[in-house]
Amino acid sequence: MIPQCGQMPDFGAAKLVVGAKQLKKAILGGKALHVYLAEDADPAVTEPLEALCGEHKIPCSHVRNMAELGRACHIEVGAAAAATVR
Numbered sequence: 001m002i003p004q005c006g007q008m009p010d011f012g013a014a015k016l017v018v019g020a021k022q023l024k025k026a027i028l029g030g031k032a033l034h035v036y037l038a039e040d041a042d043p044a045v046t047e048p049l050e051a052l053c054g055e056h057k058i059p060c061s062h063v064r065n066m067a068e069l070g071r072a073c074h075i076e077v078g079a080a081a082a083a084t085v086r
Helices: 020-028 043-055 066-072
Strands: 016-018 032-038 060-063 081-085
Touching: 016 020, 020 032, 020 043, 020 081, 032 043, 032 066, 043 060, 043 081, 060 066, 066 081
Parallel strands: 032 060
Antiparallel strands: 016 081, 032 081
């Protein structure tokens, strides 16, 4: 499911990568399928990732906040960025 802006993704059993560093590796390695960025995350973290997604033609969606993205990824802390991967 690809959410509209602000909607939380339903990752189900999808393979995930969480965090800016791991996400960058997944994008550059051709493994990222769809990227999710938290609207309340530091733009210094999310803007370069969004630009990288554009360069590599990877769909990118924004979600409401880091806490919700972290919960959707089944981690106990907020997440600025996450991606489904192959």
